[in-house]
Amino acid sequence: MSLTFYYQCSECGKEYDITHDMMLCPECSQFQKPDEPLRGILEVILDGHFHHQPKISDLLPVEAEYFPQIPVGNTPLWKPANLGRDLGFSNFYIKDDTHNLTGSLKDRASYLVAAFANRENIREIVLASTGNAGSSMAGVGAAAGLDIIIFLPETAPKAKMVQSIQYGVKVITVAGSYDDAFDLSLEYSRKHNILSRNTAYNPLTIEGKKTVSLEIYHQLEKVPDYVFVPTGDGVILGGVYKGFRDLMQLGIIDRIPTIIAVQAEGSDAIASAFESGNFSPIDAHTVADSISVGIPRNGYYALKQLKQYKGKCVTVSDDAILAAQKELSSKAGLFAEPAAAASHAGFLKMKDEIDKYATVVLLVTGNGLKDIDSAMTKIDFPLKSITSLEELG
Numbered sequence: 410m411s412l413t414f415y416y417q418c419s420e421c422g423k424e425y426d427i428t429h430d431m432m433l434c435p436e437c438s439q440f441q442k443p444d445e446p447l448r449g450i451l452e453v454i455l456d457g458h459f460h461h462q463p464k465i466s467d468l469l470p471v472e473a474e475y476f477p478q479i480p481v482g483n484t485p486l487w488k489p490a491n492l493g494r495d496l497g498f499s500n501f502y503i504k505d506d507t508h509n510l511t512g513s514l515k516d517r518a519s520y521l522v523a524a525f526a527n528r529e530n531i532r533e534i535v536l537a538s539t540g541n542a543g544s545s546m547a548g549v550g551a552a553a554g555l556d557i558i559i560f561l562p563e564t565a566p567k568a569k570m571v572q573s574i575q576y577g578v579k580v581i582t583v584a585g586s587y588d589d590a591f592d593l594s595l596e597y598s599r600k601h602n603i604l605s606r607n608t609a610y611n612p613l614t615i616e617g618k619k620t621v622s623l624e625i626y627h628q629l630e631k632v633p634d635y636v637f638v639p640t641g642d643g644v645i646l647g648g649v650y651k652g653f654r655d656l657m658q659l660g661i662i663d664r665i666p667t668i669i670a671v672q673a674e675g676s677d678a679i680a681s682a683f684e685s686g687n688f689s690p691i692d693a694h695t696v697a698d699s700i701s702v703g704i705p706r707n708g709y710y711a712l713k714q715l716k717q718y719k720g721k722c723v724t725v726s727d728d729a730i731l732a733a734q735k736e737l738s739s740k741a742g743l744f745a746e747p748a749a750a751a752s753h754a755g756f757l758k759m760k761d762e763i764d765k766y767a768t769v770v771l772l773v774t775g776n777g778l779k780d781i782d783s784a785m786t787k788i789d790f791p792l793k794s795i796t797s798l799e800e801l802g
């Protein structure tokens with residue numbers, strides 16, 4: 410038995426075919442105001458059911474044969490025993506998405522978009538990025554033989570920019586914020602009629618990221634109690650929910666875990682809308698560049714999921730993020746970039762409310778080597794170099 414797939418607007422419920430030029434609901438997006446999250450986010454709907462345990466590829470709207478043969482997904486889920494013991498939690502897991510091809514969870518979205526482009530004979534893709542989506546689409550695109558154009562804020566961490574250029578793509582830096590890069594890339598996409606992989610805007614970005622939940626379920630062989638998700642635009646968050654919701658719809662699981670959206674205090678648009686009920690644009694500032702977002706593009710959709718499935722939001726300071734980054738490195742051997750370590754900072758802030766035997770999964774979304782400048786603010790380099798051991802005293 411296989412499924413059929415179509416888009417449905419997450420606001421008005423209208424249904425559409427999955428085509429390259431269908432991005433937002435044409436009706437709801439008419440009401441888009443400039444400084445708010447995207448209106449008319451489309452969701453991939455799975456239609457049908459299985460008489461056997463489906464494979465992950467069965468649940469994706471592009472057939473397996475179109476995916477490039479590259480290592481994306483199937484990342485390790487592991488128990489950091491040393492760290493877990495220190496924290497006093499016996500079922501504490503890391504879902505380590507630093508293991509993807511380009512070192513971040515973004516590869517899951519790029520992978521599905523690349524497969525879709527392949528199926529539709531599309532050769533060019535454009536996107537805006539704070540750094541990781543760009544380097545991800547660049548690397549996945551290189552492996553898939555696609556031409557990629559990236560709009561980055563000029564302040565993006567050097568390593569992410571180097572990574573993108575190294576993959577051989579066209580990088581355009583924007584004298585402005587990620588939000589400015591987002592708008593310019595959309596204008597470029599329309600002007601040159603090129604497929605956009607902008608996060609949330611292209612519905613396949615949400616759908617691609619759902620594979621992380623499908624894997625967590627298969628690896629644990631059960632639904633975890635908590636999943637901590639670092640959150641900027643809210644697309645990973647939406648994808649994490651989507652994966653568990655698909656499994657529930659297919660009758661494979663019977664509950665959705667408690668999902669915790671972790672945001673930086675200086676970039677807390679979703680967390681504050683969770684409290685107040687509406688979005689107001691913020692001037693985002695945080696050391697965790699990958700979750701530094703003034704207007705969370707997937708804000709409405711993310712908020713709806715959080716409310717419906719009783720998720721929670723927690724905000725963490727930059728100092729707490731860097732301390733959590735250090736702890737993950739020194740106690741679990743996992744060097745995560747600040748945004749990725751934010752999930753651990755969120756856990757540390759909430760752990761007194763969580764049962765010691767609960768199954769907790771930290772989503773670690775990006776590799777620490779992608780942004781060494783932030784980590785460098787908190788470490789001591791050796792003071793001087795030696796020529797003989799006597800100098801060690």
Ligand SMILES: *Cc1c(COP(=O)(O)O)cnc(C)c1O
Pocket residue numbers: 513514515541542608639640641642643644645646699700746748749774775776
């Ligand atoms: C993109 C990203 C996030 C946040 O994802 P959103 O979909 O923007 O919420 C978190 N961590 C890393 C490493 C990322 O690259």
